[in-house]
Amino acid sequence: MRARQRLKQGLWFTPLAGLMVMLCALLNPCFANGQALRPVTLQLRWSHQFQFAGYYAAKAMGYYEDAGLDVSFRERTPGMDNVEEVLAGRAEFGVGDCELLLDAAKGKPLVVLGVIFQHAPNVILSRADSKIRTPEDLRGKRLMILDSNATPIWAMLAHIGVSRDEMELQRLTWSTKELINRETDAMSAYLTSQPYELKSRGIPVNTINPIAYGIDFYGDNLFTTRQLAEHEPDLVERFARASFKGWEFAMTHPEQTITIIRNNYETKSSVDRLRYEANTMHELILPRLVEVGSMNHKRWEDISDQYLSLGLLDNKPSLDTFLYTPRDLRRQEKLARWTPILVSIVAVVLGIALSLLYFNQRLNKGIRQRTEELERSRGNVRQVLDLVPNIIYAKNSEGRFLLVNQAMANSLGLQPEDIVGTLHKDVHPDKEQVRAMDRDDLKVIETGLPKTSMEEPYQHVDGTTHWLQSTRLPFTPADSTEQAVLTLAVDITNKRISDAALKESEERFRAIFNQTYQFTCILDMDGIIIHINETTLSTFRLKEVDIKGKPFIDAPWWQADEPTRSHIQKIIHMATNGTTVHEEVITLVPDGDSITLDFTLKPARNDEEEITLLIAEGRDISELKRSQAELMQLNEELELRVAERTSNLEKAKTDLMESLERLNKTQEELIMSEKMAALGGLVAGVAHEINTPLGVGVTAGSYLQSKINELSTKFKSNALKKSDLERFIQMGEESSRTILTNLERAAELIKSFKQVAADQSSEKARQFNLKEYVDEVLMSLRPKYKRTEHIIENQCPDITLYSYPGVFMQIITNLLVNALTHAYKGQEAGHIIIDGSVDGDILTFRFTDDGCGIAPEHAAKVFEPFYTTGQDTGGTGLGLHIVFNTVTQNLGGTVRLESEPGKGSRFIITMPFTQNDLPTGKST
Numbered sequence: 001m002r003a004r005q006r007l008k009q010g011l012w013f014t015p016l017a018g019l020m021v022m023l024c025a026l027l028n029p030c031f032a033n034g035q036a037l038r039p040v041t042l043q044l045r046w047s048h049q050f051q052f053a054g055y056y057a058a059k060a061m062g063y064y065e066d067a068g069l070d071v072s073f074r075e076r077t078p079g080m081d082n083v084e085e086v087l088a089g090r091a092e093f094g095v096g097d098c099e100l101l102l103d104a105a106k107g108k109p110l111v112v113l114g115v116i117f118q119h120a121p122n123v124i125l126s127r128a129d130s131k132i133r134t135p136e137d138l139r140g141k142r143l144m145i146l147d148s149n150a151t152p153i154w155a156m157l158a159h160i161g162v163s164r165d166e167m168e169l170q171r172l173t174w175s176t177k178e179l180i181n182r183e184t185d186a187m188s189a190y191l192t193s194q195p196y197e198l199k200s201r202g203i204p205v206n207t208i209n210p211i212a213y214g215i216d217f218y219g220d221n222l223f224t225t226r227q228l229a230e231h232e233p234d235l236v237e238r239f240a241r242a243s244f245k246g247w248e249f250a251m252t253h254p255e256q257t258i259t260i261i262r263n264n265y266e267t268k269s270s271v272d273r274l275r276y277e278a279n280t281m282h283e284l285i286l287p288r289l290v291e292v293g294s295m296n297h298k299r300w301e302d303i304s305d306q307y308l309s310l311g312l313l314d315n316k317p318s319l320d321t322f323l324y325t326p327r328d329l330r331r332q333e334k335l336a337r338w339t340p341i342l343v344s345i346v347a348v349v350l351g352i353a354l355s356l357l358y359f360n361q362r363l364n365k366g367i368r369q370r371t372e373e374l375e376r377s378r379g380n381v382r383q384v385l386d387l388v389p390n391i392i393y394a395k396n397s398e399g400r401f402l403l404v405n406q407a408m409a410n411s412l413g414l415q416p417e418d419i420v421g422t423l424h425k426d427v428h429p430d431k432e433q434v435r436a437m438d439r440d441d442l443k444v445i446e447t448g449l450p451k452t453s454m455e456e457p458y459q460h461v462d463g464t465t466h467w468l469q470s471t472r473l474p475f476t477p478a479d480s481t482e483q484a485v486l487t488l489a490v491d492i493t494n495k496r497i498s499d500a501a502l503k504e505s506e507e508r509f510r511a512i513f514n515q516t517y518q519f520t521c522i523l524d525m526d527g528i529i530i531h532i533n534e535t536t537l538s539t540f541r542l543k544e545v546d547i548k549g550k551p552f553i554d555a556p557w558w559q560a561d562e563p564t565r566s567h568i569q570k571i572i573h574m575a576t577n578g579t580t581v582h583e584e585v586i587t588l589v590p591d592g593d594s595i596t597l598d599f600t601l602k603p604a605r606n607d608e609e610e611i612t613l614l615i616a617e618g619r620d621i622s623e624l625k626r627s628q629a630e631l632m633q634l635n636e637e638l639e640l641r642v643a644e645r646t647s648n649l650e651k652a653k654t655d656l657m658e659s660l661e662r663l664n665k666t667q668e669e670l671i672m673s674e675k676m677a678a679l680g681g682l683v684a685g686v687a688h689e690i691n692t693p694l695g696v697g698v699t700a701g702s703y704l705q706s707k708i709n710e711l712s713t714k715f716k717s718n719a720l721k722k723s724d725l726e727r728f729i730q731m732g733e734e735s736s737r738t739i740l741t742n743l744e745r746a747a748e749l750i751k752s753f754k755q756v757a758a759d760q761s762s763e764k765a766r767q768f769n770l771k772e773y774v775d776e777v778l779m780s781l782r783p784k785y786k787r788t789e790h791i792i793e794n795q796c797p798d799i800t801l802y803s804y805p806g807v808f809m810q811i812i813t814n815l816l817v818n819a820l821t822h823a824y825k826g827q828e829a830g831h832i833i834i835d836g837s838v839d840g841d842i843l844t845f846r847f848t849d850d851g852c853g854i855a856p857e858h859a860a861k862v863f864e865p866f867y868t869t870g871q872d873t874g875g876t877g878l879g880l881h882i883v884f885n886t887v888t889q890n891l892g893g894t895v896r897l898e899s900e901p902g903k904g905s906r907f908i909i910t911m912p913f914t915q916n917d918l919p920t921g922k923s924t
């Protein structure tokens with residue numbers, strides 16, 4: 001800054017200085033295309049990560065090679081001091097922070113070439129449930145922190161008034177395990193690192209940033225030794241420019257830079273973590289607002305003042321040799337210092353008048369050129385400001401705008417030139433917001449300290465409310481001595497919406513996660529529990545705070561012996577290497593019992609197929625195991641019992657077969673007896689039926705014979721008269737007619753009986769008319785009911801069947817005998833209907849009576865052999881069984897009974913219309 005001020009003061013010497021610069025440039029060696037690359041080493045502060053992305057990008061994109069350099073990187077190992085590594089010559093350049101100023105004050109020859117992080121990443125990190133939200137909340141709390149590497153935090157605590165004695169200080173390990181396990185309350189951390197570790201494990205955090213309390217240190221910077229900067233300025237210049245160019249690439253191409261890191265350097269960081277670092281560093285480097293590598297002399301002085309207030313410095317050091325000045329500025333400064341002497345010599349030689357005239361002309365021309373350059377520069381600055389998507393504006397203590405960029409003007413629906421000079425309250429739609437913003441602006445102007453707001457509502461002219469992350473900086477306008485405030489604001493509305501969506505997604509995940517009936521834990525890659533569901537907590541009577549953040553191997557459900565711990569450690573290692581582990585394990589429950597789990601530990605991968613988490617699941621199969629054991633025991637007992645029963649059954653089977661054989665023989669004999677009894681009844685009926693016409697014929701014949709004898713006697717005694725002959729002829733005709741009629745009747749009966757007998761004994765099917773055949777059967781059975789008032793109707797259709805007519809006769813006979821015997825007890829007048837119908841190739845044959853009906857308990861058994869309710873009438877119980885066998889076996893049909901007590905009975909028989917190969921039927 002001072003160098004630039006001296007340059008302005010010597011501006012009138014610019015023409016001559018320009019001439020000397022040109023001469024020096026001619027003498028300056030240039031790189032030949034074939035010149036060998038100069039090897040140099042950069043000492044990093046830590047291991048490979050996005051924190052050093054700009055240097056990796058400069059190497060990968062060829063910026064170092066274009067500058068004639070072959071750059072290698074050295075990671076920092078435990079116990080290594082990266083400053084001493086550079087001073088000892090083991091590296092030409094190093095990455096440091098503001099504490100380089102303390103080293104320089106101790107006499108170490110260090111030079112800062114440029115600043116990468118415009119804001120230090122140092123913060124205080126705590127769990128959200130610890131309620132530590134401000135520095136004052138740290139009083140009486142445990143804080144992990146180092147004396148070094150945390151100067152911004154110590155400065156913030158001193159500024160707030162929180163002393164070391166008011167806290168329990170613990171040594172910082174750079175691990176978050178102590179915070180996870182609640183072994184500390186808060187820790188010094190980097191915004192680019194530890195917050196990601198906790199958030200990825202699902203642990204909400206609070207962050208205390210020194211910037212919000214007016215403490216704004218620089219972060220990472222690039223440094224070298226004073227000796228190298230003075231003796232090889234060209235090397236230093238080339239390395240610095242190439243590095244800063246690499247950082248510009250890394251900030252504008254984060255995904256490509258992440259690929260460079262993953263492909264070329266061994267890093268433990270996942271792609272998600274590298275992205276998190278890139279996004280966070282973007283807010284610390286501010287590449288859109290500040291040129292990478294830029295540093296401000298005034299800010300370094302402010303940092304020196306902070307060190308003095310903390311007692312880390314005894315005297316304020318000089319920054320002239322500590323801050324690197326680019327070669328072009330140094331040359332111009334030298335030329336500016338030597339120009340008056342050179343001019344004096346020229347003035348003596350050429351004369352005062354000519355010198356004054358010459359320089360007056362050159363001065364005028366230089367002023368015009370400089371004015372034009374300034375105008376162009378102002379236009380460029382204006383254009384850059386308007387291209388920046390973030391809001392930028394400056395206001396004085398009255399709240400009047402001094403500077404407004406296009407983004408700010410767009411939010412108000414105006415143009416920048418319409419806003420400059422106006423009061424904020426006159427152009428902003430929300431007056432209450434303006435008053436709050438004016439108060440913050442005025443506080444910055446009065447204190448001279450910057451102020452950062454992480455979330456600030458801001459209403460646009462269209463009525464929409466946006467959320468800004470703003471930084472207010474004190475500054476003095478070039479054309480005024482009055483203090484003003486410069487505000488830089490980033491619109492984080494979309495980020496806020498994304499955060500809200502993420503929170504909603506997490507709540508949805510937690511709801512689903514807690515509703516699973518299985519025991520479920522989610523572990524990080526170190527085997528630390530980061531999520532645990534309610535099923536697990538309730539079963540093992542735990543609180544989430546007692547188990548979350550602890551190693552899975554130390555969970556209370558595992559046995560504490562060494563073999564168990566070794567096995568759990570082994571399967572965690574297997575899962576982190578991509579293997580899914582599935583096995584049965586024994587776990588302990590609080591009451592001292594053990595349960596058996598069907599346990600699975602499997603890796604979870606992200607979109608890049610990287611393993612990021614482990615999922616442990618367990619299903620309680622204790623009851624299943626007990627049931628299996630009981631079942632096995634029961635099976636063994638059953639096998640013994642089955643063997644015993646099998647032996648008994650074999651013997652019983654033999655006995656049963658013998659009994660069945662005897663029963664079948666007896667059944668056949670009974671069926672034969674039933675058939676013979678039916679045949680006897682049929683024969684008796686037939687004999688009676690034939691006896692009637694034969695008796696009438698015999699009587700008529702005997703009467704005729706007696707009349708013939710009387711006529712013969714008269715004829716022989718010549719006593720025959722004409723009248724006797726006439727009477728004989730008349731009587732003979734009547735007697736002959738009677739004899740002939742009865743003989744014809746007997747012949748017709750014999751013909752019918754013969755036909756029925758022949759059909760019943762035949763085994764072959766034939767065609768017959770159903771209606772006519774039923775009439776013939778009923779005629780043969782008439783003796784059984786002719787002395788009763790029973791009416792038997794044949795309503796069968798007039799169709800021709802191809803079946804077994806003898807079987808039909810047997811069915812009708814048994815059904816009719818059954819009805820006459822059982823359906824009409826105590827009554828002599830009944831109505832029986834025999835009918836049928838055809839549906840396709842199926843004949844339905846029905847036998848219906850209006851008798852007393854059959855009770856349900858008897859109806860279910862009527863087709864069983866030997867089942868009868870008419871023992872008193874001499875029934876054998878085989879009649880309906882014969883019907884069942886005849887229908888199902890001879891006709892391949894089915895038979896079922898429909899009956900209600902008091903409403904008669906109906907037997908429904910279904911059979912094929914045409915008999916071929918007859919299937920086996922059934923009864924219902």
